[in-house]
Amino acid sequence: MPDSDNILSLFHKLRTRFPAFTADSTGEKRIYLNSGAGSLMVDSSLQAISASGFLNPMPGEIHPPEKQTAQYHKQVRQLVADFIGASQPDEISFHFSTTNALFNLAFSLRSIFKPGKNCLVTDLDHFANITPWETIASAQGAEIRRARLSPDLSLDRVDLMNKIDENTVLVALTGASNALGTILPLTDLISEIKIKSQALVVVDAVHLAPHSPIDIREMGCDFLALSGYKIFGPMLGILFSRQEAKDRVFPYRVETNKSLPPFCWEQGMLPNLNLAGLKGALEYLLDIGRAVSPKDSSGNNRKIFRLAIEAIKKFEQNLSLYFLERLKKTNSPRIKLYGIDNPARIAGRTPTFALEIAGLSPTETKRLFWEKSRIIIADGNHYSAVVMRHLKKEALNRVSLAHYDGPDTIDAFFEALEKIIFY
Known part of the structure; x- marks a missing residue:
């Protein structure tokens, strides 16, 4: 501890x-x-951005600049995976913003939204985790349902569960309210949802990430979004996509893009400056983990991130x-x-x-x-x-x-x- x-x-x-x-x-x-x-x-994020000019525009496997860039991209994905407890770095993709990531995700899941099916959002959420699902459900003829707030301005858990049935294809939840600061008990909620239905669960963790540890494996969600600029770095959207869900997603991509995650999610060139800044921000959090508990910080990065965020x-x-x-x-x-x-x-x-x-x-x-x-x-x-x-x-x-x-x-x-x- x-x-x-x-x-x-x-x-x-x-x-x-x-x-x-x-x-x-x-x-x-x-x-x-x-x-x-x-x-x-x-400061480490700002310094990393300043130093990132050495990176090649594109990653590759032949000459040193492109090999170095490919390695750099892998390092950033691995750091994010360690930060949230993902099993592998290929489950991490980068986007223009988190809102953009969630719209990309909604479009990629369009095939599961059909007449007779329904999707559940909550009244506690940021609109970035409401509008994409409303948009795709409306376009595909699926029903959109809303879980209401409780009197204490948290989520009405009974109402949420009552609105989930065998036709629910997706449930969108927030980790913490951007307006009120209310934190949801995600692990318990998602466990209950998964017992009742086969619905995919999407978590907006943007407001939660700088304040509380995230453990994907413990949480049990299928997708999770967060932002670089809420965790002391630059503006960059981040999306976790569980490997087991890859056969259900069909993202926008140009023909020459690789069809497998994470590359299928990433349209165009990755912003090297922002990736460098994100790496610097995550390394700062590792610095905190090592500083608050030197005797416990000799393990892997996942453990050190946890020490840092628990201390924060x-x-x-x-x-x-x-x-x-x-x-x-x-x-x-x-x-x-x-x-x-x-x-x-x-x-x-x-x-x-x-x-x-x-x-x-x-x-x-x-x-x-x-x-x-x-x-x-x-x-x-x-x-x-x-x-x-x-x-x-x-x-x-x-x-x-x-x-x-x-x-x-x-x-x-x-x-x-x-x-x-x-x-």
Whole structure:
């Protein structure tokens, strides 16, 4: 297990590895509390991008530059496979974005969507894991079903299971809500789904990946998507496709593309710069794993990744507890938090908080935080418009933390909040 004292002592050291933590590209000071929209990039990711010019445009097997590029691509796939616990690197493909990956996946599964069949999505999901399935189901004449939210703004598990039957071909789930931070018990849910049906299960793990360990083999899903720019690297979509499902997918591809995974998924040239940046970001997480528990980090990369993310999870749970404590002390009837607010359930959320300040629009609140305190927060529906409809809201503010935050950034937020409430 990770040494929690170690991760606490490493906190300030880790923060220094993010050049944009305290200042933007113009050198202007700021506090960034919008990691749910995109994490800051770690120095090793930026450095890897700068050094990636040596790579050949295409991989190959003859001259050194193309052989080196082929090896580099394999290394990145292997790192991602180790990060999520995939059995083999060929189960990992790269895409323009995660949304693009999920649309590619939906199209590739078009043959299973037929009249009389149905697909199940959830009201908790980001639209990137709703719209592709709605689109392909509508085009193919299949039924689209929705699992609703529970009163505590988690997923209504009973409703989910009641809507699965022998004609359900696919269930799309989120790992964690992009708007509320709610984490789903994926392993238990997927196990129950697989007992009841033969449906494929697709997981959007974009918001979960930087906050909680992912183990594909333990989870049991068939497909899983995540993003490089949420795990401290560049903008790049990543898709895991279980090897056993390869005979059911027919992706877009040009005739000259190889027909087997992962190459059948990847249209055109891979973005070497972004792959290099992703490699640098994942190597940073390995650095954390080795640092928090040196005596346990002599094993394979999978084990070291797990040590790193477990340590981050523990640290961020403490941040979430502190955030809830500060929110309670504010004691203002004008502030409302949506989502899990019970400290006893802190393991069921990421450090992502959806807030509303009575009397101010989310856009005005965002503007005041910036103008008064140089703090960046988010406003909008956070691509979770179904959640907003459930709440009868058009938009909310969102404060989203990462492991490079700390009590000081939370204190700064609440000091700014008090200025706004009492201005």
